[in-house]
Amino acid sequence: MRHGVLCALLALSLGGAALMLGGVHLLWLWPALSLYITAIAYFENQPRWLGKRPDGSLSWWSWVVLGPWISFSLAVAWVLRLMSREAPHAELSGLRFGRRLGSSELPRGIFRVIDLTAELPEPRCLRSKGYVCIPMLDTRSLQAHELVTRLSSVASDEATYVHCAQGHGRTGLVVAALLLLRGTANTPSEALALIHTVRPAVRLSKEQHATLSDVAELLSSPAS
Incomplete structure (x- = not known):
């Protein structure tokens, strides 16, 4: 559940900052939306809300809406793969x-x-x-x-x-x-x-x- 709480807090922080600062900072609403949907998926335990298909690919809308979260997850997996001695x-x-x-x-x-x-x-x-x-x-x-x-x-x-x-x-x-x-x-x-x-x-x-x-x-x- 802590993952959902963390995503929700980050979504609120990014979204609030984007609305307060305006201008180019409104682009932060995209990762904020991505984090918000991910948080709700965690709270409701609905993994399919992230758009994973039965064939292992991700739906097109998942890349569009959740692109920042997916990119972050891929980056973390890549970094941990390089750093891990396991x-x-x-x-x-x-x-x-x-x-x-x-x-x-x-x-x-x-x-x-x-x-x-x-x-x-x-x-x-x-x-x-x-x-x-x-x-x-x-x-x-x-x-x-x-x-x-x-x-x-x-x-x-x-x-x-x-x-x-x-x-x-x-x-x-x-x-x-x-x-x-x-x-x-x-x-x-x-x-x-x-x-x-x-x-x-x-x-x-x-x-x-x-x-x-x-x-x-x-x-x-x-x-x-």
Whole structure:
């Protein structure tokens, strides 16, 4: 939720400054609008409001309306990619997972890509690999039943690559859920412990932890 609050505060600051200063500063209304819509998307947990299409591209209106936010997100991802000493991806029980990759970084033999980003377009090199888009906002998640439904059809797939922007929160949640679905782990804590052996920086938000617990409860119920 802090992402939404931060975006809202920045939107109000930029918008207010633009209206007070006038003239060329009115151009600041564009990033202010971009931040405002992003903030509302976070508050309402509506990742599709950012315009991500099922094929991994972003809608034309998303570039027009949310261009400043998208550009900022791409720039942050690029800078963190250059500065990070962490391996771009890890492997566990037949699953590859990590951050958003460039064309030269994709591991060989990948036949399925699960993209969890809502704010970034998927590189073309990854869209042809049995691509599945499950957009989530950073630090947020889907409802447990929706997540299980979306993952059930791909849970048994081998040579799968799961990623979000940096491969920590959203990726950790989905990989842990896949481990539970596959029976590789029996509890959320066991799933996360396995993940931490190969990617220690994985950290889930409180909401993501709660969703993972709900996934485990859903899978253990007789109806599942």
